[in-house]
Amino acid sequence: MLKKSLLFVFGIFFIGCATHPMDPTIEMTPPKYVQEMPSKEVEQVNNPGSLFTNGDNLFSDTKAKKVNDIVTVVITEQISQSSQSSKKLSESNADAGGLFDASISGGVSINGSSHNIRKTGISLSLPSMNSSRTFQGSGSMQRKEQFQTTITARIVKILANGNYYIYGTREIYVDGEKQIIKISGVIRPEDISPDNTIDSKYIADAKIAYESQGSMRRYTTQNWFAKIWSVIAPW
16 A cells, blocks of 8 residues: 555656646657658769869859758748637517407307307417617737747758758757757758758748756746646646
């Protein structure tokens, strides 16, 4: 019994220390098609007696073109959203009411004798009924975010179609605070500028992650007890 209690306590402790299920995460692994696509075979060109090998010459540019070559990514991500909506419904019904009469009266002649029939049946006076229903709602939302930085990434794989899969990280440690930037994605060699830079908008399947570590993050995030309690009582 004691062992089970200890296991339960340690399990709750590790749940609190672990990443909260609702914390946002980003997976930097390559997309499936990048993993499945074979790498491009690079031809080795050697010219006997030449001062240049592998096809290099005086007129070749400095753009990244081989595995482990680096390319500078200029990240300029802007998110701007504005939306407004309104809805109005109106419905009304009117019934003047009146008299509902389902009665009969009159006379009949049986064997030469006249017989009067009293008024019989149903006769109701219906009241007037009026109803109305209205609904009106409106909402608006505005959102604007901007993230700008520069990071150098490395060509990890050259795909068979000539595109590059790149991946790069950068860590900055200043006054006890650590910022980590990660980027990955697929780029086309023709989108690389002559100065060996590329804008982040040209990266397919781009994944950009930015996080900080240090006392500032610790004091602005939930503690372990709050995480445990949110798991036990999520409402």
